[in-house]
Amino acid sequence: MAITIPDALIPADPRFGCGPSLINLDDLTQLAARGPHLLGTSHRKLPVRQLCGEIQENLRTLLNVPEDYAIVLGNGGATLVFDMVGLGLVKSHITHYVCGEFSQKWHQASARIPWITAQAVVAENGQPNVPQADARADVVTWTLNETSTGVMNSQLPHVAEGCLLAVDATSGAGQIACDLSRVDLFFFSPQKVFASEGGLFVAILSPAAQARIAEVATTAGRYIPVFADWRLALSNGKQQQTYNTPATVTLFLFAEQLKRMNQVGFAAVERQAGEKAQLIYQWAQNSDYLTPYVENEAARSTTVCTVDVSDAINVEKLTDYLNAQRLVYGIEGYRGLGRNQLRIAIFHNIALEDLQKLTQLIDFLVATGEFNAA
Incomplete structure (x- = not known):
């Protein structure tokens, strides 16, 4: 079809996708200049560890992360965290608030683990979740922003004493306010608001969540694969590194975006x-x-x-x-x-x-x- 479109109607940048999102192409110019001193460097060496430390520090500032919370980076993206929660944070029962495709996938990940029970409290597509009392749960999940439906659940639920609140903030973190002092696990991937690539996860863990990790890991009969072991994620996070080798370009783009966001x-x-x-x-x-x-x-x-x-x-x-x-x-x-x-x-x-x-x-x-x- 032949349609003549006025130039005034054409966006300067065509990218409006929900992830991976609009990456600042100027960052690639900066990356080329730093490349010989960064790309191809072991993630155990200072240049990459400094990059991880910079990300942790700037996240703590931007998101107002409490000082006693840990910030860890890991490979696998937020989808891996779905499994890590069920394997390494749940004692016996997890309640999932579902309001779309991705919150449903999180529930399905927990439901596949045979030694825990997973309940779904489902809202219709397009509707926000309404919290309910649940005395059985030792972990409650919440999705800050359901990417599939565009539903925002910005009002956090209250959970019982001894129960952890885990929040998937993948398409909301950095742009939708969340009181992290009420959250035990806040996780996301940087390919949305933070304008980076996929394959990385960020997990912010309260002292209660860190204690639960140690408790579950020593529970008799529990299987936790190495790639999903929160203890390794935490220990590497304290050393400003990831357990497995990360994509350095992803880290670089993430770090540059955080600088811009903290400037404003x-x-x-x-x-x-x-x-x-x-x-x-x-x-x-x-x-x-x-x-x-x-x-x-x-x-x-x-x-x-x-x-x-x-x-x-x-x-x-x-x-x-x-x-x-x-x-x-x-x-x-x-x-x-x-x-x-x-x-x-x-x-x-x-x-x-x-x-x-x-x-x-x-x-x-x-x-x-x-x-x-x-």
Whole structure:
């Protein structure tokens, strides 16, 4: 199809995907300069350990991490942590609050472990979780931001004394506020807000979580594989390194993004995220062919915006066109939901001006009639 698009509607950067996210390409120039002194260096040597230490220090500042909490880095991404929680933190019973694809995967990971029981408290897709009392649980899970649905669970549940609260913050950490003093395990991967690559996890552990690790590890009959052993993660974290060899480029990109975010401070990052979210949701509310997917305004994500599109519009055809023309990448709805939907990341590196152009571009293309459903 031949469509002439005004230059004023074309975003300066086409990347709006929910992960891996928009990486700052200037960082690659900096990496080239440091490459001979960093890339190809053992992760036990000072250059890489300094990089890990820098990440730990800047995370402690940005996220206001309590001094007695440990910050560890490890290979495998947040998905590995799903298994590590069940294997190394749960004594007998874990309660999972499920509100979408990724929180469901976490529950499934726990359910596969035969020596613990795993309960799921499920909210319908598009709805936030509502905490319930559960005296059996010694670990309760919570998803700060469900990447698949764009539901934000920013109000943490209260847990009983002796129970740990574990929070998956993969697509929310760094941009959605969370009181870490109430959390025992806060984990994420850096390929979302922190504009890095995948394959790495960050886990922030309270003193209670660290004590639980030691308790579970010495429980008779418990199997904890080496790659999922929290004790190794903690000991290596104290030495500013990872247990297994990490991808140094991932660490470098992560460290550079943290510097930028700390320069403006968390309050400014959060405020900017709110402005971007307001732009997208108001656009949807004011449109005659769009509707915010998450009905509860307080639960609408400030990192991942999901917008339902009228059945009169063929979203797949629209997004395929945007990809083919190299105009916009990554705004397809999550495949598991099966909805006629757009899912737009509003992570820190994605400019408000580009989001404005994105909305105007989509309106322009829809108005041509070329993307009407057959």
